[in-house]
Amino acid sequence: MTLNYNRAASTTKPWRFLKLLFTWKASIWKAVYLELLCFLLIYGTLSAIYRAVLNSSQQSVGLMTALYVRGRDERARMYRRNIIRYCELVQVLVFRDISMRVRRRFPTLDTIVAAGFMMPHEKEIFESYSDKANTPKYWIPANWALAMTYQAWKNGHIENAYYKLTLQEEIKKWRTNMEWVFNYDWVPLPLMYPQVGCDMPRVILGRLSRELKI
Numbered sequence: 001m002t003l004n005y006n007r008a009a010s011t012t013k014p015w016r017f018l019k020l021l022f023t024w025k026a027s028i029w030k031a032v033y034l035e036l037l038c039f040l041l042i043y044g045t046l047s048a049i050y051r052a053v054l055n056s057s058q059q060s061v062g063l064m065t066a067l068y069v070r071g072r073d074e075r076a077r078m079y080r081r082n083i084i085r086y087c088e089l090v091q092v093l094v095f096r097d098i099s100m101r102v103r104r105r106f107p108t109l110d111t112i113v114a115a116g117f118m119m120p121h122e123k124e125i126f127e128s129y130s131d132k133a134n135t136p137k138y139w140i141p142a143n144w145a146l147a148m149t150y151q152a153w154k155n156g157h158i159e160n161a162y163y164k165l166t167l168q169e170e171i172k173k174w175r176t177n178m179e180w181v182f183n184y185d186w187v188p189l190p191l192m193y194p195q196v197g198c199d200m201p202r203v204i205l206g207r208l209s210r211e212l213k214i
Helices: 014-021 028-053 061-068 074-098 100-105 109-115 120-128 140-154 161-186 192-213
Strands: none
Touching (some): 061 074, 061 161, 074 100, 074 109, 140 161
16 A cells, blocks of 8 residues: 655654654555564574574684684784684685686785785795695695694683684684585586486486387
8 A cells, every 4th residue: 555655754844754764554664574573583593592502613713713812912813813814815715716706806816915815925935835736725824724723822822722622623614614615616517417317307207108108
């Protein structure tokens, strides 16, 4: 139903506009309130589970780094910042080879350095690694992140070895997930496979049904 609100909007009183926004009759609130309530309920439930039920090993690398690498001095902030940056660098390097949009955004390592994901001296170290097998070097920043957690633990910014190992396991899990993404893109399925999988059963069933009729 269309509601004529021209008369209400023609006045110059400041609260008229707010009153018009929250009008219930023929409003968007009336059209979407059920979906909005469902969304808020599901979002609140998932948020409560994430914050109260899940343990630290089930949360992200960023939250675990902020939780386990403690301290307010510059060195502690450097540890936290670099661990997260190295994990993001792994993602950028992998996505450069599987996404054209990311490749256009970061065509060279210099653009990655300019964006702040890699430092100039890290670029030199990254390029200095030679691999005779010509395997990808995406996982070098993950090793840097693991080494950074060891340094943070050795310097007392991670309280005990258990926290260090838990954070390292989360970094390894992040690296493994990125490797799965890369592997899925590295081995594309030929077009004939889904075509055969969809068409051949129909051909076989059609052939069998025709023979049964004969």
